[in-house]
Amino acid sequence: MSNHQSDNASNKSVNKAVLVLFHNDLRIKDNETLVKAATLAKSNQGNLMLIYADFLADCIEPKESRQAYHFNERGAARQQFLSESLADLDRSLQRLGNRLLYLSPSYLSKSQLSPDKVESALNTFTQLCQLIEQQQVTDICVSHTADYNQNKGYAALQSKYPQIIWHRQSTHTLFADLTTQDLPKSFTQFRKKVEASHDLLNADDEVAVSPTPKSLPPMPDALIAHSKYLFKTKPSDEQAQQALSFKGGETNAMLHLTHYFDSAAPRTYKTTRNALDDWTHSTKFSPWLANGCLSVKILLNRLRHYEREIIANESTYWIWFELLWREYFYWYAIEHGSNLFLFKGIGHQLPDTRFDDRRLQQWQNGSTPYPIVNACMNQLKQTGYMSNRGRQIVASCFIHELGLDWRYGATYFEQHLIDYDVASNWGNWQYLAGVGADPRGCRQFNLRKQTQQYDPNGEFIDKWQGGHVS
Secondary structure, three states: OHHHOOOOOOOOOOOOEEEEEEOOOOOOOOOHHHHHHHHHHHHOOOEEEEEEEOOHHHHHOOHHHHOOOOOOOOOHHHHHHHHHHHHHHHHHHHHOOOOEEEEOOOOOOHHHOOHHHHHHHHOHHHHHHHHHHHOOEEEEEEEOOOOHHHHHHHHHHHHHOOOOEEEEEOOOOOOOOOOOOOOOOOHHHHHHHHHHHOOHHHOOOOOOOOOOOOOOOOOOHHHHOOOOOEOOOOOOOHHHOOOOOOOOOHHHHHHHHHHHHOOOHHHHHHHHOOOOOOHHHOOOOHHHHHOOOOOHHHHHHHHHHHHHHOOOOHHHHHHHHHHHHHHHHHHHHHHHHHHHHOOOOOOOOOOOOEOOHHHHHHHHHOOOOOHHHHHHHHHHHHHOOOOHHHHHHHHHHHHHHOOEOHHHHHHHHHHHOOOOOHHHHHHHHHHHHOOOOOOOOOOOOOHHHHHHHHOOOOHHHHHOOOOOOO
């Protein structure tokens, strides 16, 4: 590896370092990226830097320049879930002999800084580059991601440091070897293709998972006492406490996995999954899957065990069915890249919608003429969560009744959802707007019928203050 050593290799006082950039892989179980990095560091007798670089993609291309609607801060609930997830990861890493380093944009007032200091103070990318150079990083390990903008951040680092070796592992999908060149144009075609060639639900053997490290190489000595970058748990925001039982982190993900499959809920999932506001009526795995606190392979193995030991029926199959939707949108996002954010989506015809700030504010604030929509939006604002049925209802209203540009809705979801996943979120909004993976075009829901079917007694609307049903 001598040809990849950094220019200042003559500095003997600094051990070479391997760097892990965490993204949506916030766990130690079944994390091939972490295993790979630990192996590399041990073989070189070097150090291991474990970093979460927040808002890295925004440093490469500001959000407002790439999306129609942008936000400066995550919603309180989403930020809290992420903070809990990072805190749990840090505790796990400390038990293994390392620490999580956290880089975030500085929120110092620009007026307090000289013009030449503003960029470095605000820029996560700049902080990361400084650490790479100071600690003589030789290798960077990341997980494959469908996040187009995150990948642009990685590409910028590769361009800046061509001597560094990159290692990419698959941690977020069931299928590490699918090709997107012949990705089916609809989910149904994708499901049939996968079940014919990769039927993991009914395979003889369990899905292979990576071993959990028993220890990790140390972080660089210079950073141990450098508290600036060590992750620190922030006080909980009382207003961001989720009304449901969501709490971030791998520890809570594994607890929920156990509790769910120890219950009778999986056997009735297909008939209860459309409930708007009941904890047990859907699996609720999505926040932990989206943040990578829970391995989808571990989840699938637990489902397989349930089918073998308890019952295999249409409901347990439907959990697998929903995991395939997640897979489809993952590969869909990889295939279509920046087209995921285009107004026309992956199609060629612009939707017949527009921007209307007043209507957008009504939708965001839960003050539309539609009580079922208002209730769902109030639930989202307060908890960071909304049922899948609720998401379809409010998105349909956004596009059809309010006639708004679907990208504004997708980005508002990005700001607030604790289970935000770039592929599933933007793929689903394209699907509902008729500019994505749906040969039938736009999907409009009858809001009155949806209310009668899923909230016939108005209990959900009353709880979340959706207003009077006329």
